[in-house]
Amino acid sequence: MKTPPTPTRPEPRSQPLHRGPAWLVLRVLAVLLLLLGGLVMAVLGTWLVTLGGSPYFVAAGVLMMVAAALVLARRAAAGVMLYAAVVVATLLWSLWEIHSKGWMPVWGVDLSSRVGVLLGLLLLMVLALLLMPRPTRPASASHTRSGPVMAGVALLGLALALPVGLTRWTPAQAQPSTPAVAAPPINGDLSVPARSADGQASTRPVLGRAAASPGADEWTAYGGSNLGQRYAQATQITRENVDQLEPVWNFRTGDMAPNERVFFAFQNTPQKIGDSLFVCSSSGQVFALHPATGAQQWHFNPAVPLEAMGPLFSVACRAVAYHETPVVATPDGDPAGAAGRATAAAECPRRILLATVDSRLIALDATTGKPCPGFGNGGTVNLGEGMGNQAPGLSSNTSGPVVVGDRVIVGQQVSDNQRRDAPSGVVRAYDVRTGAFSWAWDAKRTDRPRQPLGLGEIWPRGTPNVWTVISADESLGLIYLPTGNSANDHYGADRSAEEDRYTAAVVAVEAATGQVRWHYSTVDHDLWDYDLGAQPTLMDMEIDGRMRRVLLQGTKTGSIFVLDAATGEPLRPVENRSVPQGATPGDRTAPTQPQSVALPNFAGAPQPPGAEPERLTEAHMFGLTPIDALMCRIKFRQMRYEGIYTPPTEAAGGMLLFPGTIGGLNWGGLAVNPDLQILITNHSRLPNVVTLIPRAQVTDQAVGSGGQRVDQKVAPHAGSPYGVTRPIWLSMFGVPCIAPPWGYLAATDLRTGQLLWSQPLGTGYDSGPLGIPTRLKITLGTTNIGGAVNTASGLTFIAAAQDNFLRAFDTRTGKLLWEARLPAGGQASPMTYMHEGRQYVAIAAGGHARLKTTLGDHLVVYALPR
Structure with a gap:
């Protein structure tokens, strides 16, 4: 009998040894x-x-x-x-x-x-x-793995x-078309045809050197001219040779913040007039430089006191203004005042007008830089007169004056959310030669613009102010005022009907009298700080087959409104759309808000014409790790958010404000190519968290009552039932809680209203988590402050992003053609000019302390090699 074979035990599966x-x-x-x-x-x-x-x-x-x-x-x-x-x-x-x-x-x-x-x-x-x-295994099993x-x-x-x-694949999406050939020139010489209210040609002469867009050699106002087009005729630098640009000179102003409690932002766009380039630094110092070499011709320091800088979010001087008049003899029998005007003209036939943050309007001889004695009191008009200013700097000017004909017009920036009884938002006009009062516009005083204040009288307190750059169309005799809010941004129960009427509005006033010709509100009863930061842009635009003089107004809410420059009539459709309701007790919200629907919306990610602005969901939340991503999602669910125009709240989670307080579109404004009818925009896509704090819990004092803005944890919002906090919504690592892009550059065809192209603007090279630069040149799209300039050769120059680069794009296609490393942040709008046959591109590179970009004091100028 055979012995049965001994059963063999199955070979165990190989397992790692748990040691070592x-x-x-x-x-x-x-x-x-x-x-x-x-x-x-x-x-x-x-x-x-x-x-x-x-x-x-x-x-x-x-x-x-x-x-x-x-x-x-x-x-x-x-x-x-x-x-x-x-x-x-x-x-x-x-x-x-x-x-x-x-x-x-x-x-x-x-x-x-x-x-x-x-x-x-x-x-x-x-x-x-x-x-x-691994344990030893039989040879027969050596080829197997666990x-x-x-x-x-x-x-x-x-x-x-x-x-x-x-990441190398993108789902197929409809791409907007790009013009294959250039359109016929429109306003090709950039002169301003005089037009009447019905759009027909007029014989009215154009007045003032900055009235019309200049030729290739000059840049006569902040936006190129008072039209605010940011368009240059210079064509020497082209799409084919722009990659050869090189720095040719770098001027340093020496103007740096005096301490860490003052926040400088070098946001100036120079003016090039004749043989000088005029620059103002953050504290209002003015320099005249040789356009080709940067050699200093003269320097004026207004010596702004430190105490006037503290109340400001950013200390800046975006522009100066220029006026030129021929020297004429005074004939016998002149009416009263003519002799004084002639004397002032003889003293300073070419003059620079400077507005400072400590409420002074100063006239300087453009040749020597010395004050003009015949202007005001020894060259200075006191803008603090009649303001009832509780503290230096609480009202100020950071965007510069504008010269229209023989008047200089200056607005007010009133420090946000300090007090309801803040100084007035009045805009005033003075004789550009003598400094004599001409007229004033204030939301509560529109019935008597030419009447000066009486003895002991002050301008109405807390009214909507005009803090950004003012535009004008002298062919129509109009000045365009883009307004902000009443003194407290996020509570409006105590606002008058006049204040609501002129909040976040374009107000067209007559240059000669200050009388209101028309106004157009872009936000009804604004509780979100959606004031107008972008300068109005004037141009000829094709509307229903014929050319019309239009005003383009960009907003923080992402709309581009197209208005008749003479009448304020919308020339492209605007819809009043229902918005979230539920204001704080005693306040109210408008049932609808206007939205321009014929052009793309830039409140967040660019949306096609007529579409709703981007609305955030939990899927938009972002984090570098699962931890901060989760915390951002939790915070999102705790906040009140029902889309754009969600009312402010005192609930613990606060309100998600999107777009945030910087927009959307801000003071960088719009750039247009009137020949191609192309609009260039750059905007930010960044949320804030707004929380109303009951008055009993607010201990911070307002500026003017012993408080200092830099020390405030809660903005006092004095005179209302609430203080307010409204930080940018960042994660624990200092990164936005929504996924990038956080900023865009885009081009729109003004004929069709369609987006030609859009793309993220900026990299994380000079920024990153916890404020540590990543040094990775990966395009993310960053917050951007500043604007663009267009050229007739089809180029768009822009810096603005949170990295230290100046870039040139093809206006038609958006292709990046050139970039240059800046020595500091470029949170300013560039400009370009010709001098002695050579084209130059200039950019202020001084950074922005609030955005934590690299600080400096440079004006960098580029040109093609000789």
């Missing part, structure tokens, strides 16, 4: 995974779910804890495989969310932030697993490959 350095590393990584999954993903994810948020984090957190437990229980391969499956699931979930909000530019950055930390941890765990020693390990490696490969492959 690799096992120690794997255990440490498993503990990290347990903490990340258990204490962060699961716990915070549960909190998010209770607020109505995504359940993903809870599910992922639980599975990560299970995976970590398997590794610690010496089932390493199974644990790593499970965690790899979580990473792959996270990748797929991320793609689904990214798809749900539309495949935005730089979506690969969003995807990388969602899976980066998890993927890095998985990579380390797989490497540690593969490096662990199934769980192989599965884990396969999942890791998938997790690594998908982001790399997907």
